[in-house]
Each structure stands twice: as structure tokens, then as C-alpha cells.
Amino acid sequence: MGKKRERWDSRGAFILAAIGSAIGLGNVWRFPYMAYENGGGAFLIPYFVALLTAGIPILILEMALGQRFQGGAPTALRKANKAFEFVGWYAILIASIVTFYYCAIMAWSVNYLVHAFSMKWQGNEEDFFYQEILHLSEGPGQLGGISPALIIGLAVTWFLIYLCVRKGVQSVGKVVLVTVPLPFLLLAILFFRGVTLPGAIDGLSLYLTPDFSKLGDLNVWKAAYGQIFFSLSVGFGIMIAYASFRPKNADVVNNGFITGLANCGTSFFAGFAVFSVLGYMAQQQGVPVTEVVDSGLGLAFVTFPKAIALLPAGAVAIGIIFFLMLLTLGIDSAFSLVEAASTAFSDEIKIKRHTTTVILCVVGFLAGLLFITDGGLYWLDIVDHWVNDYGLILVAFLEVLFLGWFFNLKSLQVQIDEVSEIKAGMWWLIMIKYVATPVLAVILVWGVINDIRNPYGDYDLIWRIIGGWGLIAVLLIASFIISGIQSGKSKEEVSS
């Protein structure tokens, strides 16, 4: 009996979903700071080079793989070569771990959105975040309790994710029509409010003034490539899964360019909203902008609320808009991670898609509880560092290494060139084999050496092993085991 594969309603739905997946919280809280720290406007040069030489080529590779082999990451990689299947499973396991803590951050955002109506953080932003919201303990060893408000926030987040992915790409295709344009609209409101504030120009000047001497620093180039890899949603199997629901004769290359450019354009735009508000905040406090610049969780949950509280008018509205934007930015990325896992499991284990989705949402909620305990922030910090800096980079490295050097990539290039509006040609082959592969290897080795010399954070070795090295090693072993079980099953099916 034939089983029809789900399909996207339209090309637009696919592109929106891919853009929504790529654009996430990191575009707002990571890129602007990276640019500021690595040469200001001059950072755009290595950033754009990294996008064209590694980011977009890997996006195209993942989209081409999914479209050609019509399966999630493990299926597609196995069809390319049986030995590659474990990389697909590793990508899915990494994606699952990221979803667990990503949803915890969204649970905090849900809480902040509720408190934005009363600006409850006003005058006490730091304590509000670390004490009232997180109930932060002394260290990762002290998990303590879980705040009921965060449990509700996490449940709401997972319920929203379930609603988005419950009918696979059919529901995702409809949801992205709202969840992708909405954060852009909210970001645009923040941008216009930001640039019309006094002092905004000082912030923007800090963001854009180029320091070309930084271009000679290898760390700046590493930061640019790292930022590109982290922000494009490559290495999670998302683009492979999404593209597997496209027909084989659909465009690949132009879709990769549109997704990559839209993602980086959003990061660049977000920098204006962030730095204009920081410029205003610095002026109000009578300090240089450099003293208020922040990134990551600190920017989103401490610095920005502080800046919002200082606004001359419309602070409540801007607070609501900001946290609603964080939620809508995060939801596409979160459900794309679930969708990647759901596609992989339903393709391979032949469980109904809806059942797989429900199981993943329940497991995700339960696993996410760790990250909303009193010690959850420490665990989030440890797991995020190792999973992103090593797990994700390792997946991307193995992908380009195996497919670039141990697979007939030329045949894939010929195939995508036949169906694409822009031809990938030799550029793509060269970038995958001779740029992306060595760059990822360097980033990986560089990171390991750096971590050995200067251990990450102030954490005891035991926590760095459990939540860091141990976790990524266990996930790698698990991916070999799952892949072995699956190939065993395939042999049994063939022999029977």
C-alpha cells in the first residue's frame, strides 16, 4: 500500500518556515553584541564572507539532501551512505536537547510578558530576574524547587508548540504565515521607537563605527563563522526535514540564499533596535554606551527591561511588544526543532506522526523542568555551551566532511542545478569541500583547546562532565546505537 508523504502548501510556506526556524532569539541578543565586540561595522565583512562561503552552502546542502532523499536527517543521510546515518541521529538528539532548554527560556518570556502589563521589574531588574523569576540557587548542585509560574509558562510553551506542529507541515505552513511576519512587525515598532529616542545615535554609532584593524584578528573571523553556523539552524536536521516535504524538482539554491539573507538581514536590523535603546539608556544614566552593552540572557531579561522602564512614554506597550517579540521569534525555532525530531522518528520508527509529536511534546516538557528549577540557569548555561559549541559544530563538520569527501557531491550539484533558479556550480562544491570543512574543523579544535586551557564557567569538574563533555559523548554513543538498531531492522525486513 502506497503512503503519500506530506507536502508544503506552497513554496512560500516552506521558505517562511525555513526563515522562521533560522531566525530566533540569537538574532536579537547575540548578533548585535558580536558585531560590537568584533570591529563594529567592520564585522559585516567577515560575517558576509562567512555567510557566502559556509552558511549558505551548508543550508543548500541540507535542503538538497532532504529534497533528494525525501526523509528526515537519519533517513536522508542513510540513503546517502549507510555509514552516515549516525550523524543524522546525532543531529536529532542535539536538536532535542536544545529544544528542552530553549523552551525554558520561552517559559521565562511568558512570565515576563505577563509581568510587562504591570512593569513589575521596574527599579529592581536584576533581582527580579534572578530572584523573583528564577529563584536562582548557589550552583548546579542545588536544584531546589520549581516555581509554579515557570511550570505554567513551560506548559503554555509546549502547548503552543503542540498546536503548531500537530498536523505536521500542514499546520506549520499555516502557523508561519503569522509567526514569521509578526516578530518582524514588532521588531520594526521597537526599531522606530528606538531610533527616535534621545541618545540613540550614540548607540548606533558604537554598533556601526568600523574598526578595520580587527579584520587581522583570527578570533574575529572565528566569531563570524561561529555566528553564521549558530544562527542558520544548520546541524539540527531541521532544513533536511523541512526540505523533505518539497517535491524533488523544486528549487533549492535560491531558497537557500533567501533563507540565509533573510536571517542575516534580520540580525543586522535587530542591532539597530538594540543599540538605539542602549544608547538612550546610557544617556539617561549618564554613562558611556560601552557600560550598558550586554548580550544573551542578561540583555533580554535585565538590560532591556531596565531600558524599557526608563522610556519617557509607552513603556508598558514597549515591554509587551518586546516580550511578545521574543516569544514569537522563539516559537518558530522551537517547533522546527520538534518537527525535525518528529520527522526523523516517524520516518524511521514508523509511528504515526501525531503520536510522535505528542510523545515529543510530553517528553520535552518533562525534560525542560530541569532548566526551570532553582539551579536551572546553571544547567542551561553548561548544556548550551557544550551542545552548541561542540555537539552542533561536530554535526555540521561530519555532514560536510562525509558528504563533501566521501559522497558523490557532484551528482547532487548537477541535480540541484537542474531544478534551481540560481546555479550552484563549482562555487558550492568548493565551499563545502575546501572552506566549510576545514573552517568547522578549526572551530571545533580551537574550542576544545580553549576549553581545556580555560575551563568554561566557574563550575566544578563534575558538572562540566555531566552536563558538558559527558552529555555530548553519551549523545554520540546513543546515535551510534540507534543507527545500529535501525540498520539491524532494515536487514531483517530485507531478509524476511
Added chain:
Amino acid sequence: MSVGAWIMLAFGCLLLYGGLIICLFIASGARKYTDEDFEIEDENNAVE
């Protein structure tokens, strides 16, 4: 803002948004997929 900052602003806008507009323009003139494309695909990919 310094002249350098304005130049980098123009550089970023030109490359990122200019590039995006060109790609979207190319996509807008692309062949539209019909139901037939999907049906052929589904037949090819049917799992026995």
C-alpha cells in the same frame, strides 16, 4: 555617526537587503508548481 559608520550601514543594507530583493525577484518569476508535480513525486516516493 562617523562617515565610516554610514558607509558600513550602506554596505550592510546593500549586500543583505539588496541580495534578498534580487533573490525574491528571481523567485517571483519562477515556474509555479502544479498539483501534477506533487502527484508525480508522490507516486515516485510511495512506500510499498
